[in-house]
Amino acid sequence: MSRRARGITLSIVLAAVLVAGVLLSSIIGQLSISPSEVLGSLLRAVGIDNSFASSDPIIESTLWVVRFPRIVMALAVGAALAVAGSVMQAIFGNPLAEPGVVGVSSGAALGASFAIVLGGNVAVLSALGSWGTAVFAFAGGLLATLLVYFMSRANGRTEVVTLLLTGIAINAFAGAGLAFLLFIGDTASREQIVFWQLGSLNGSRWQEVAIVVGVTVVGLVIAALLARRYDLLALGERNARHLGVNVEALRIGSIVLVALLTGVAVAFCGIIAFVGLVVPHIIRMAIGPSHRALILASAVGGGVLLVFADLLARTLVAGADLPIGMLTSLIGGPFFFYLLARQRKRSGGFA
Amino acid sequence: MTTPPVLSATDVSVVIDGTAILDSVSLDIAYGEVLALVGPNGAGKSTMLGVLSGDHKPSAGSVQLEGKPLGSFSHLELARRRSVLTQENQVSFAFTAAEVVEMGRSPWVKTPQLAEDDEAIAAALAAADVAHLVSRQYGSLSGGEKARVSLARVLAQRTGVVFLDEPTAALDLRHQEEVMRCAAGLAASGRAVVVVVHDLSLAAAYSDRVALISHGVLDAVGTPAEVFTAERIERVYGLSVEIVERNGRPVVLPVR
Numbered sequence: 092m093s094r095r096a097r098g099i100t101l102s103i104v105l106a107a108v109l110v111a112g113v114l115l116s117s118i119i120g121q122l123s124i125s126p127s128e129v130l131g132s133l134l135r136a137v138g139i140d141n142s143f144a145s146s147d148p149i150i151e152s153t154l155w156v157v158r159f160p161r162i163v164m165a166l167a168v169g170a171a172l173a174v175a176g177s178v179m180q181a182i183f184g185n186p187l188a189e190p191g192v193v194g195v196s197s198g199a200a201l202g203a204s205f206a207i208v209l210g211g212n213v214a215v216l217s218a219l220g221s222w223g224t225a226v227f228a229f230a231g232g233l234l235a236t237l238l239v240y241f242m243s244r245a246n247g248r249t250e251v252v253t254l255l256l257t258g259i260a261i262n263a264f265a266g267a268g269l270a271f272l273l274f275i276g277d278t279a280s281r282e283q284i285v286f287w288q289l290g291s292l293n294g295s296r297w298q299e300v301a302i303v304v305g306v307t308v309v310g311l312v313i314a315a316l317l318a319r320r321y322d323l324l325a326l327g328e329r330n331a332r333h334l335g336v337n338v339e340a341l342r343i344g345s346i347v348l349v350a351l352l353t354g355v356a357v358a359f360c361g362i363i364a365f366v367g368l369v370v371p372h373i374i375r376m377a378i379g380p381s382h383r384a385l386i387l388a389s390a391v392g393g394g395v396l397l398v399f400a401d402l403l404a405r406t407l408v409a410g411a412d413l414p415i416g417m418l419t420s421l422i423g424g425p426f427f428f429y430l431l432a433r434q435r436k437r438s439g440g441f442a
Numbered sequence: 443m444t445t446p447p448v449l450s451a452t453d454v455s456v457v458i459d460g461t462a463i464l465d466s467v468s469l470d471i472a473y474g475e476v477l478a479l480v481g482p483n484g485a486g487k488s489t490m491l492g493v494l495s496g497d498h499k500p501s502a503g504s505v506q507l508e509g510k511p512l513g514s515f516s517h518l519e520l521a522r523r524r525s526v527l528t529q530e531n532q533v534s535f536a537f538t539a540a541e542v543v544e545m546g547r548s549p550w551v552k553t554p555q556l557a558e559d560d561e562a563i564a565a566a567l568a569a570a571d572v573a574h575l576v577s578r579q580y581g582s583l584s585g586g587e588k589a590r591v592s593l594a595r596v597l598a599q600r601t602g603v604v605f606l607d608e609p610t611a612a613l614d615l616r617h618q619e620e621v622m623r624c625a626a627g628l629a630a631s632g633r634a635v636v637v638v639v640h641d642l643s644l645a646a647a648y649s650d651r652v653a654l655i656s657h658g659v660l661d662a663v664g665t666p667a668e669v670f671t672a673e674r675i676e677r678v679y680g681l682s683v684e685i686v687e688r689n690g691r692p693v694v695l696p697v698r
Contacts, residue, residue, distance in 0.1 A: 184534035323545055325534040326595075329497060333528075334599070335521030335549040380535035 092372035096224035098378045098388075107393045112398035122153050129154065136150035158296050163403045164303060166394035168356045169290035169366055171255055171307040173393025175352035176367020177374075177386050178314050182345045183398050185243075185254060186372060187430070191355040191364030191423075193239045194261025199350075201265040201272075202218050202231020207283050208276040225302065229354030236350045237260050241344070242286060248258045292414025299359045306355040310348055311390050317341065318383035325380065363416045365423020366393050372430070444663045445472045448634050449603060452595055454503035455494050456658075463489045466503065473602065476610070476635045478649035478666075480563030480642060482679055485526050486658040487638045488529070489606055494636060495526045495605045508602075521549035524603035529611065531592040532591040533580045540576035540589045543567060555600070563599050569624050570594035571617065585612040593621060598626075604639040610644060642694040646670055654678060666692055 117129040124145075131143025131156050172190065179195075181189040190196050197208060206227035219226055243257040255294065269288065273281055318339050323331040328338050356363065372390045378384055395413070400422075404413040447470035456464040464486045471477050471494070479487045492498040496512045502615060505512040507523060512526045515523070527656060541565055545667055548557050567573040570593045577584060580591060584657040589612045596604065605689045606625060618641070625635045626648045634645070639645045646666035653663040662669045675683045682697040 111479060186535070318550060319551070322537075322541075323548055325537060326542070326545060327532055327534075328529070329528055330526075330531070332497070332517060333495070333524075333526040334545065335518035337517045379541075380537055381541065421592065429640075 094379050094381075095332055098384055101374070101377050101388060105388065105395060109391060109395050112402070113162055113166075116165075116398055116402045117154065118157055120153070120158065121195065121410070124154065128210070130167040131281070135313075139286055144329075160295045160297050160300045160400065162398060163290050164292050164300045164360065165298065165397040167168075167307045167393070168292070168360050168363065169370075169393035169397030170302065170390040171310065171352040171356045171393075172363060172366035172368040173389040173396075174311055174314050174386055175349045175356075175370045177371035177382070178321070178345050178352075179367065180371060181324055181382055182342050182349075183254065184325065184327070186375075187199035187368070188254060189233075189365065190236075190349060191362065191366075193235075193243075193258035194265060194367060195235045195239070195349065195353045196357055196364060197262050197265035197269075198235025198238075199228040199232035199354045200362050202227035202229070202234075202354075203269045203273045203358055204269055204276075204284045205231070205278075208272045208280045209246050225355065225376055227359040229350060231265075231417045232357065233350035234265035234349065235265070236346045236353075242345055287357070287361040288416070289414030291404070291412065291414050291420070292360055292397075293405075293412045295359070303355050303359055305373040306351060310352045311386070313348055314386045315383055317345065318386055319382075321382040322380075340352075358403075359415055362415075363397070363419050365419050365426065366396060369423055369426050370396055372426075396399035445474065447472050449452060449494060449505070449507050449636075451490075451494060451500075451505045452503055454490070454495060454500040455673075456489055456498060459603065463658050464493070464500070464655075465480040467655070467658075467660045468503075469494075469653055469660065469663065471603070471634045472628055473634045474632050475650040476618040476637060476648060477627045478645035479638045480640070480645050480652055481655035481661075484634045485655045487655055490655060491526075491605055491607050491636060491638055495524055496520055496628050497526075512671065518549060521599070521601075522553075523601055524605060525596045525599040525601040526605040527593055527596045527607060527609055528646060529607050531588055536579050536581060538576065539578050539580050539583065539587075540606055541574070542591055543594045543598050546595035549599060558600070562600050566597035569597055569627075578583065586614060586617060590617065590621075593624075597624070601628060601633070603634045604636070606635065608638050608640065610641065618644060642670060642675070643692075646692045648658060665672060670694055 106408060114126060115127065118124050126425050127143040128145040131141050131145065132151060134141050135144045168389050176189045179190060188322055198248045200331050203224050206224040206348055238261060239254070239257050243253045257293055269284060273284055276284065322343070323336050324338070332338050372434055374388045374392055378388065400415050402420045404415045404418050449471040451467060452471045453466045453468055453542060455462065455466050456465055467490060479490060481487050489498060498648050503683050507515065519642060543566060546566065547559050567576065572587065572588045572590045572594050575587055576592060580588065583591060589609065593609055609621050613621060622644055625637055629635050629650065639648070649666060651664060652666050652669040654661045654669050654674070661676060661678055672683055675694060684695045684697055686693045686695060
């Protein structure tokens, strides 16, 4: 099959799975809602009066206060993480670069936890109000990304081993910081910090959803506009420069972009690892490495993955809301093994 | 040279970690000529190429492109004026050879020259003899094939100045000749070509002028016949050679 045909097939499959995921997530839950009621409610929201819509206020509020914001949040966070992953892989020239693996997520979580625990005591944080956590998550993520960037690059490329070791170091440091904050925090803060580390879409509110969607859309557009340059970067830093790319500006700009996308996702939903690794990888296998298609498809693919992961998270155990970060790591861990095995078969492992 | 130089380096020195890699080298390159940079390993050929192409900033001295300092051009402006074939050509991710060659056209996006895309790519594929490789993944090609696909990418860029850093290194005998003939063809069509080669006979056969660099100093510059004398090559390379003339060009043979 040609890449074009594969691209069209992938688009259709993704669209179908996306619709199915959104519909299933709307109807399944503690309160069962029929598909026609979901459709009716949506139609009524856009101003088309119909007979499908339920008149039961409990169904309406379940949909509009609980399920829809959560679904949109899953789509946005999944897209943000997958796009961040593909951008990071592009600028590191390395398919294993991922916000969770290299420590950007834990850096962001450390920033967020700092804001949670010290919220009332730091002047900057009081001034930021409810935005404090998000801003600090972003700052933590940015700091971690910059650290990885400067620590693991040599001669314009990033060795896999150096990259992963840098990730270990940053995760260790962020882990220590989190432990300290857990130690000094009060009970309420502790609970909130535990939530960051596990990741959850539980209790997503429209106000938060709007922020995540806004940042994700802006990030996605910027990433798509830079796609051609990311392609050239695959030729290596020098060759990209010979073809007119301002490599340093591109790298720094992209790092801010990755930190922004990861930071906003982590700020409201905690650490959801491996989305940025698994999704771009599968998309690349399906339609090739060209970045414009890769980034757009990864955004949709990431959203789809998280919608289904969240559906599982809240239905797998009756009456319990499992942490979604746990589920994505459950998928991501074995996938990482698979990548290692494949690479070993081909060239004796990552060197 | 009767035509004014498109590129001229004046008293260029490069010092890295206290070691002088290049010491006060001056060199002019004009449109329509192939200039071969030759010299022993570590003499500073690639560094000189890097300085001329704008990769390295010289520690002292200056480089002018079209009469303006090289540093005054933006990345994109440079990319539309000069192309560079580097020695190492790794490609991350599984791009196909066709995609890699197409990347050579990227400086011309949003310009009228974009209309030439298909024709430029087809011509480049033919010149580098890689048209049969287009659907292959770049990473799965042999070293010589990679080198030729990368050459096609550089040719597709269609710039007035072309730098080739050891384009023949990984190639078989026929492709070595073809690549050098291609370089001569570029010059014949009015471009300026700067090529680093190790094979002195190859340099002599296809270049208009030769610049011999030794220990960071420009030892000689001139026509192949002027530069390649047995005495000079023996002094610079530390090896006795015999110079034979074939078709008006010197052929350098080591004395064995």
